[in-house]
Amino acid sequence: MNTRIIENTKLDLVTEEMNLEASSILYSYNELRSKFPDNIDYLKLHEIQIQIGKLGEAFAYEYELTKLYVTEYQALVDNSKAADPTNGYDILSFDTDGTKLYIEVKTSINDESDFYITQNEIDTARDCLSRGEKYLIYRITNIMDERSRVKVNVISDIINSNIYVVEPYHYKVRIKEDSW
Incomplete structure (x- = not known):
């Protein structure tokens, strides 16, 4: 029974830390967003x-x-x-x-x-x-x-380069043909 109390307490602490991290990220995002003009061309x-x-x-x-x-x-x-x-x-x-x-x-x-x-x-x-x-x-x-x-x-050779890594960046999303 004592073990459950300790586990719940640990869970509560982890949840609090996650909430703090999330709120600091949101604050940073909102702060950053406020620096951008409303109408980017x-x-x-x-x-x-x-x-x-x-x-x-x-x-x-x-x-x-x-x-x-x-x-x-x-x-x-x-x-x-x-x-x-x-x-x-x-x-x-x-x-x-x-x-x-x-x-x-x-x-x-x-x-x-x-x-x-x-x-x-x-x-x-x-x-x-x-x-x-x-x-x-x-x-x-x-x-x-x-x-x-x-x-x-x-x-000279982007395909077999030992220096550069080519990573997929964009993905196309489409409706399956059989779903029409």
Whole structure:
């Protein structure tokens, strides 16, 4: 009988601790929420993100042209691929020996290392790898800084990387066909 009293007391203490933790989280959330404006313009935010991406693609294109300067491959660099997201890459370029490079550009305004990649881009990387072709990700950071501070990190194999982990992020929810 004494054991039950002790167990109930422990349970009450744990419940109180959980309530304190929950209330501090809610307080933090409410405090944080109060700092955001009521009317965030998500369309404008998305527009800005698109412009940052285009700026990174332009930087990568110039980077490739500079790399291939005075080679026959410089004129073949194609950045029109970025206009069609179904390609799974942004720029078609070449090594100095003529090897094709399929380049996906991921850009940020700071040194943030995480980035998002679509399933189509992963599929394109796998397809290139299976054909023995090169799929590169140009991770461009600090794009809004002076040109000398912009960094380009080339990821040569995102599929088999020992440095990066690719995690599923989005899930599609749909109604089952037989439930109609």
